[in-house]
Amino acid sequence: MTFTPDRKAGLDRLAEFAPRSGSAYASNRNYDDGVPEDGMLSNVSQLSPWLHAGLLSEREVILAALNEHGPGKAEKFIAEVFWRVYFKGYLEQRPSVWDAYKQGRDGALIAVENNSGLAKVYEEAVAGRTGIEAFDQWVRELVQTGYLHNHARMWFASVWIFTLKLDWQLGADFFLRHLMDGDAASNTLSWRWVAGLHTKGKNYAARASNIKRYTERRDGGPLSAEGLNEDPEPLSEETEHQRQKLDLPEAPPEDAFDAPFALLLHDEAASHVPLDLPKAPAAVIGAARPKARSTGEVGELAAKFATGAVENGAAEAASAFDCPALTWEAGANLKDLISEVGVERLAVPYLPTGWTRDALMPGIAPLAEAGSTITLLGDLDRLTWPHARAGFFRVKKEIPGILGELGLAPGD
Ligand SMILES: Cc1cc2nc3c(=O)[nH]c(=O)nc-3n(C[C@H](O)[C@H](O)[C@H](O)COP(=O)(O)OP(=O)(O)OC[C@H]3O[C@@H](n4cnc5c(N)ncnc54)[C@H](O)[C@@H]3O)c2cc1C
Helix, strand or coil: CCCCCCHHHHHHHHHHHHHHCCHHHHHHCCCCCCCCCCCCCCCCCCCHHHHHCCCCCHHHHHHHHHHHHHHHHCHHHHHHHHHHHHHHHHHHHCHHHHHHHHHHHHHHHHHHHHCHHHHHHHHHHHCCCCCCHHHHHHHHHHHHHCCCCHHHHHHHHHHHHHHCCCCHHHHHHHHHHHCCCCCHHHHHHHHHHHHCCCCCCCCCCCCHHHHHHHCCCCCCCCCCCCCCCCCCCCCCCCCCCCCCCCCCCCCCCHHHHCCCEEEEEECCECCCHHHCCCCCCCEEEEECCHHHHCCCCCCHHHHHHHHHHHHHHHHHHHHHHCCCEEECCCCCCHHHHHHHCCCCEEEEECCCCCHHHHHHHHHHHHHHHCCCEEEECCHHHHHHHHHCCCCHHHHHHHHHHHHHHCCCCCCC
């Protein structure tokens, strides 16, 4: 598989996949076809690494599907893209879920260190030596390719939680360390969904028969999964994660860009193109922080994709705007860095709840407090997040209206 971390590769994959984003996607998306020797999968888009890095926007991916198939046939694919936006909006309104995840992960790691029996189960799981053929295969695929099919992620998480009986936060951490698309919102909330914590009391049980059916197209035949706990009880938790009011930044007025400014590109917004700036920046600042995903070691593929995306995005922006590109290294003073290029203001693509915000916000805060930042938030997020208050259903029913407001409605 080739996941080149630049916008061109994302656009090429989008152009190649768009013809299959209609009814073919709806009827084939659940098959986990493994790792094809001759390149990318044909039944799902594998666009998530580019979407997570902001090299492509959800808007342009949706538009490509609509242009090929219209709203009826593209409905399923578009709904899946909205799941990503929904999860981001949900976590934004319940940031305590992210904080609790990190606390739970750290506590679970200490428990592993202090309990040799638990440590053995954990080590065997992450080494792909559980003896459950399907699970062990997905571990290898995740580590070797940096990607896993959605259905495999669901089965994997279910086996991890209910059969291996490991803490869900450790599994979520393992995913974040290796997935090129590792995303604080989609990952944390999907693991919670499988566990029965997102939709309280409704968990996801992986079944050997279902795994066999949807892996049957793999080279070498279907994967077996003996000995699964197929009738598990959902997990529960004491904490009630209260919803916070969304406090989104106003769209900046055009004169906000009159004075010279630098543009920050980061792990979740690595290309200037989707940001659609009204004026050219005087400099581009690249800040990649993949190590902030975890306290453990981040996999080479995930780290390389994130770092490459920001480096390539910064180089492309510098060439498009004919301005210098600087790198903001972890620990360096951001204000000093932008004053090197003679500017005082910084345009910051919105940092949603997650590690990118955790890693960058302390350095940005002094500029923000001095009123020297301009926050950029895309219209799709701005329109969708207010509906991401509870279940996905509320967002789903708003999709036609949101597409209409974005000028993507049928007939536009
Ligand atoms: C336990 C678990 C962990 C996950 N962790 C992540 C993660 O860290 N990062 C991540 O981007 N996705 C995550 N997902 C969601 C989903 O599995 C991936 O987005 C999807 O598999 C990416 O592959 P694709 O691009 O081929 O998807 P496609 O099927 O081609 O879908 C197109 C796009 O829609 C979005 N999308 C599709 N399905 C989902 C979904 N269920 N939830 C959210 N967005 C979706 C993605 O942006 C994807 O690129 C997780 C799912 C589970 C069950």
